[in-house]
Amino acid sequence: NRPQYTNTVLYRLSSGANIHEAIGKLTAIFNRYNPAYPYSWHFADESYAAKFSLETLVGRLAALFAALAIFISCLGLFGLVTYMADRRRKEIGIRKVLGASVPQVWALLSKDFVWMTTISALVAAPVAYYFLRSWLQQYEYRITINPLVFVLAGGAAISVTILTVSFRSISAALANPVKSIQTE
Secondary structure, eight states: GGGGGTTOOOOOEEEEEEEHHHHHHHHHHHHHHTSSOOOOOOOOOHHHHHHHHHHHHHHHHHHHHHHHHHHHHHHHHHHHHHHHHHHHHHHHHHHHTTTHHHHHHHHHHHHHHHHHHHHHHHHHHHHHHHHHHHHHHTTTSSOOOHHEEEEEOOOHHHHHHHHHHHHHHHHTTTHHHHHHTTOO
């Protein structure tokens, strides 16, 4: 009852069938009953793969550029923490002489970066939700976006920030305070 499908026949081969042999037999049958039109065939999974090949390519490119952006931002963050630790070297030395522990110095150096990352994640989540939702509306079969995705992404961003900042701030906290105050 659908005119757009009058030239299409769908059939399923059994899992143990020889595909080349079955296609040869089907070609002979179609050519015998309808010799005016050539028999052409394709697999449904290949059609679906071709239909979504652009989305697959976009996904791979997005993952590649996201990884590159994360790496570059970690390098920038590391440079910023290094600069901040060098600028506050004497302050860190004085705090250590007065009894500050390594976790206290680490918290002193990493607190601002964690807050900035948290605020940026809170700002980026609604914007990403809006664009993802509008992008998903173009598909016939849609999925809903789980808010847990944004919580996990924000948590991952904060974790990467903490790992990047921790490397340099812990090394600054473990430095000898005598060398940092010595120049005064």
